[in-house]
Amino acid sequence: xxxxxxxxxxxxxxxxxxxxxxxxxxxxxxxxxxxxxxxxxxxxxxxxxxxxxxxxxxxxxxxxxxxxxxxxxxxxxxxxxxxxxxxxxxxxxxxxxxxxxxxxxxxxxxxxxxxxxxxxxxxxxxxxxxxxxxxxxxxxxxxxxxxxxxxxxxxxxxxxxxxxxxxxxxxxxxxxxxxxxxxxxxxxxxxxxxxxxxxxxxxxxxxxxxxxxxxxxxxxxxxxxxxxxxxxxxxxxxxxxxxxxxxxxxxxxxxxxxxxxxxxxxxxxxxxxxxxxxxxxxxxxxxxxxxxxxxxxxxxxxxxxxxxxxxxxxxxxxxxxxxxxxxxxxxxxxxxxxxxxxxxxxxxxxxxxxxxxxxxxxxxxxxxxxxxxxxxxxxxxxxx
Amino acid sequence: xxxxxxxxxxxxxxxxxxxxxxxxxxxxxxxxxxxxxxxxxxxxxxxxxxxxxxxxxxxxxxxxxxxxxxxxxxxxxxxxxxxxxxxxxxxxxxxxxxxxxxxxxxxxxxxxxxxxxxxxxxxxxxxxxxxxxxxxxxxxxxxxxxxxxxxxxxxxxxxxxxxxxxxxxx
Numbered sequence: 001x002x003x004x005x006x007x008x009x010x011x012x013x014x015x016x017x018x019x020x021x022x023x024x025x026x027x028x029x030x031x032x033x034x035x036x037x038x039x040x041x042x043x044x045x046x047x048x049x050x051x052x053x054x055x056x057x058x059x060x061x062x063x064x065x066x067x068x069x070x071x072x073x074x075x076x077x078x079x080x081x082x083x084x085x086x087x088x089x090x091x092x093x094x095x096x097x098x099x100x101x102x103x104x105x106x107x108x109x110x111x112x113x114x115x116x117x118x119x120x121x122x123x124x125x126x127x128x129x130x131x132x133x134x135x136x137x138x139x140x141x142x143x144x145x146x147x148x149x150x151x152x153x154x155x156x157x158x159x160x161x162x163x164x165x166x167x168x169x170x171x172x173x174x175x176x177x178x179x180x181x182x183x184x185x186x187x188x189x190x191x192x193x194x195x196x197x198x199x200x201x202x203x204x205x206x207x208x209x210x211x212x213x214x215x216x217x218x219x220x221x222x223x224x225x226x227x228x229x230x231x232x233x234x235x236x237x238x239x240x241x242x243x244x245x246x247x248x249x250x251x252x253x254x255x256x257x258x259x260x261x262x263x264x265x266x267x268x269x270x271x272x273x274x275x276x277x278x279x280x281x282x283x284x285x286x287x288x289x290x291x292x293x294x295x296x297x298x299x300x301x302x303x304x305x306x307x308x309x310x311x312x313x314x315x316x317x318x319x320x321x322x323x324x325x326x327x328x329x330x331x332x333x334x335x336x337x338x339x340x341x342x343x344x345x346x347x348x349x350x351x352x353x354x355x356x357x358x359x360x361x362x363x364x365x366x367x368x369x370x371x372x373x374x375x376x377x378x379x380x381x382x383x384x
Numbered sequence: 385x386x387x388x389x390x391x392x393x394x395x396x397x398x399x400x401x402x403x404x405x406x407x408x409x410x411x412x413x414x415x416x417x418x419x420x421x422x423x424x425x426x427x428x429x430x431x432x433x434x435x436x437x438x439x440x441x442x443x444x445x446x447x448x449x450x451x452x453x454x455x456x457x458x459x460x461x462x463x464x465x466x467x468x469x470x471x472x473x474x475x476x477x478x479x480x481x482x483x484x485x486x487x488x489x490x491x492x493x494x495x496x497x498x499x500x501x502x503x504x505x506x507x508x509x510x511x512x513x514x515x516x517x518x519x520x521x522x523x524x525x526x527x528x529x530x531x532x533x534x535x536x537x538x539x540x541x542x543x544x545x546x547x548x549x550x551x552x553x554x
Contacts, residue, residue, distance in 0.1 A: 020398040020399060021396075021398075060402065060404045117399075118399070120477060122474075122476040122477070123476055123477040123478055126476055126478065126479075127478075128478075131416065131419070131442050131531065132499070132500055132531065133500055133501060133502055133531050133534070134480050134481070135472070135481065135485070135487040135500050135501075135502055136487070136500065137472040137474050137476055137479070137487070138474070138476060140470075140474065141470060141472050141474075141487055144470030145468040145469055145470050145487070145488070145489055146468070146554075148468045148469065148470065148513070149467070149468045149513075149554035152468075152513060152547070152554075153551070153554065194473070195471075195473055196472075196473055196474045197470045197471070197472055197473070197474065198470055198471035198473065198484075198508075199470070200470070241448045243448070243497060244447075244448035244449050244497070245433075245436075245438040245439075245440060245447075245449070245496035245497045246438070246449070246496070246552065246553075247497075248554075249554060250554060
């Protein structure tokens with residue numbers, strides 16, 4: 001990339017099942033104001049705004065970027081809307097970063113959100129298609145068969161999913177912004193929860209949240225704020241068709257290619273050894289071991305062994321989802337950005353109770369659609 | 385409520401329900417018409433890629449991997465293998481099938497890609513990967529150029545397929 005780019009401000013809402021105290025405009029503004037304050041900037045310091053959310057059909061609110069421009073101080077400035085399904089929060093961050101790295105702008109505000117209480121995501125993701133039987137029951141119905149395929153392929157014991165469900169909810173207890181705070185969470189509570197999409201139980205699935213995330217990105221000559229910048233060491237996006245003969249639905253090629261690209265840019269050859277902390281899009285428990293393999297943290301078939309050994313726990317050697325992850329907060333459009341934002345907080349040393357001591361390099365990952373959109377960045381506390 | 389009650393006393397309006405209805409037209413085009421006309425005759429019609437030889441069903445008219453038109457029609461049988469599945473036990477608005485139901489990926493014999501199918505005539509806890517299934521069609525006079533012509537799939541009674549035969553389709 002031509003110009004160095006860093007995260008200099010982060011903001012997020014308290015994610016909840018229902019934020020009926022604010023409109024969508026109020027929700028995004030809350031996160032944006034917090035990010036500006038973190039960067040010691042005001043609206044007038046921002047050159048452009050990049051906003052992302054999941055499908056408009058969720059809230060039935062078409063092209064919301066048009067009416068959100070005033071709430072985000074974007075009147076008279078360039079404003080871009082990004083959409084890549086569940087990965088959108090990640091790809092929105094990257095589009096904002098491209099505006100800096102290309103030398104076009106100095107300071108860009110990027111925002112992502114979802115107001116699930118205004119929406120019916122299950123319905124929007126289950127609309128009958130002309131060439132498919134009307135069987136799909138939301139995202140869980142889509143991913144559960146691929147999880148079963150992973151279990152068969154890897155020979156993983158069935159309790160691994162429950163371990164992830166517990167681990168991420170324990171991490172969420174450290175994060176005051178997380179939606180779910182379940183102090184009594186344990187394996188039995190997960191096992192006793194309702195089976196929704198066999199083999200996935202209720203507590204192995206993400207919640208429905210209202211929430212927004214925002215970041216201020218800046219060029220090297222435009223840094224501000226009291227925390228150190230989180231430098232971008234690598235960023236990449238990849239996509240692939242949802243359906244083609246020979247597609248590996250468990251370990252998608254686009255995810256492998258995306259991580260190879262981002263590691264090459266960051267000079268990483270051994271992710272497990274060289275990355276201090278990772279925030280990875282795990283909306284259903286089993287996606288932790290699946291993405292451990294897809295992201296090259298271990299050999300194929302060994303992802304579940306890392307989870308089982310506690311390697312990804314807060315005290316493990318490669319903590320995954322210190323924020324509590326998507327399993328603890330899921331404002332869908334913002335969920336990818338929250339992954340990218342959490343790793344910025346980690347390398348800036350501002351993560352409070354969920355700070356990993358000495359985190360200097362971190363990976364943020366988001367995926368979306370039928371596992372066909374991937375976006376990733378590697379951030380570092382040192383200038384690359 | 386008194387006419388003099390102020391907005392401040394009433395508080396903000398938190399939520400308004402605004403139902404949306406959307407009917408849309410879909411133009412299947414030439415390639416997808418082959419599949420739909422096949423359904424109207426009670427059979428699955430796929431297409432083979434001239435480069436990689438893989439058979440798509442339904443075909444969108446080109447091979448996503450090779451980027452070439454698929455022109456050779458392939459009549460597929462009525463029987464296939466469940467590669468993987470889930471049991472749906474969650475209700476949602478507009479759901480047309482009684483829960484719990486089995487939602488499976490069915491790989492028809494001779495095809496190189498699976499599609500989603502409903503499995504019936506078996507208890508939900510007896511479904512398994514590799515199960516052989518057959519399509520159950522609506523009555524001949526009810527056949528239409530749509531997937532509604534397939535009522536569901538049911539066990540064919542054959543022995544389960546070996547994992548090696550379908551592991552590359554997961």
